[in-house]
Amino acid sequence: MIEITSASEAQAFINGNDTFLFDCDGVIWLGYQTPIPGSVEALQYLHSLGKRVIFVSNNSLHSRRDFVDIFHSFGLTHVSIDDIFTSTSAAAQYITHISPIHNNIFVLGGPGIVEELELTNLRIFYINEDGTNYDARPEKVDAVIVGLDSKLSYDKLALANTYLRHVNDTSGAYEAEFITTNMDNILVMKDGSLPGTGSISSFLIYSSGRIPTIIGKPSIKLLDCITEKLHIDPKRTCMVGDRLDTDIVFGHKGGINTLLVFSGYSTRKELSETPTDKRPTFACQSIGDLVKFIAQ
């Protein structure tokens, strides 16, 4: 592992890769409102060099369009919806491509995941933000898909649990597939943390006794979605993230380079306790360092 602490190391890192897969929470921003110092400059610098910059997020609260709006508000006006892959958009891709028979979906999640799923041909059902729509629930569904839901309620969880436990009288098999956008335990915010999608899924795993299909990092399903749409040379591609357990594991599984930053979830202590073969290829304090060292 190389810790980037000089201009030459930063330069070598940038020259060695053509495509950069950037995690967002903890790398570019903490809590969407304000970017982490230097992150916007670093992304602009890579863009000016003609590098391909892709955003790969487990965030399931927002749609890709929401992500575009955030990037534009930071002045990164070149970012388009095609540059963004989220566990939510990948979940939509997964359901329509891999399980085309699933067409009646219960969504436990916020407006972002609903928006992504409405771009597909699936028939989706969800409880409105104010808790209404509950009475319109179908008796059974083909899949339950879980994303982050800041309006989570006991009624929604109870309904998801009922669907997940429902067994077909004839075949004896569960009727609904169980899909979770990701298993992140928390979301690191500017002033603390919020429970992540994985915590919601843990509730349902325990209540239903079911094991979900995980779409987001470190599952390789998210990389499958990217490589289905983009040509990537693994040797010249780097995953940049703040979590050893999701971003770095994901990069390793995909056989690509990895850069760990300390501006989010994982700490230097956690890295030092990680076995050598599980460590990232590179590390630095934040992506702002890349520009900072080169400008010095």
Next chain:
Amino acid sequence: MIEITSASEAQAFINGNDTFLFDCDGVIWLGYQTPIPGSVEALQYLHSLGKRVIFVSNNSLHSRRDFVDIFHSFGLTHVSIDDIFTSTSAAAQYITHISPIHNNIFVLGGPGIVEELELTNLRIFYINEDGTNYDARPEKVDAVIVGLDSKLSYDKLALANTYLRHVNDTSGAYEAEFITTNMDNILVMKDGSLPGTGSISSFLIYSSGRIPTIIGKPSIKLLDCITEKLHIDPKRTCMVGDRLDTDIVFGHKGGINTLLVFSGYSTRKELSETPTDKRPTFACQSIGDLVKFIAQ
């Protein structure tokens, strides 16, 4: 294991015990409104014989006073608050007796648990049913106690998670003890099931990385609370329940007799797959059988 299928077996079972610890959900009722057929008659019969009948429930939605009201509505007017031990009342007893320094408690739960905790000298804080009171939250608490909450929301879970993750700057230890009334995955209802307290705790275990102290069955802490208040001869005491994983394990741990009924959670199939040493002393379809066979 003896399956009770005749008057003589029912008689031997009743003669062999002086004290009966009855689980409620799945044994006496399914969903509080209506008793399971024959259960009221069985309880009345035991009472008429002068047997001691105690109710031991993991239910953390209701206070003991709520339980008394339900029993009285069934015509079991002899039942008093002192006959009832719930994981909620035991949690209150646990906090005040075993951890007397804990005096600022965040309650994630419904009115029943709040009512039990208000009988103690603890300073408790909770979010009202309509979600208000959130702004009055203390910066830190000494304990987070989790019970079943039909008004569960993301905000409540996020607050509990924040308290649980809070580390003392000086000692480096977690500031809040993590207590759960029980780890039941679901509550069996008349027409399906609802997620149990254990599912809520699973969310927080995953989001916080903390392991809670469990009060309810099969934890022996609930039996400690009973034996602290009542003299019990283990050899002549029987735990009657519908769950192998909570009631029967609890009885075995306490060294008392056990009776499994099939009117609730566990099935005959589950029993047949259980190793011999984990099986109950007795089994029958429902507690109504005890009276039915004797009356025949």
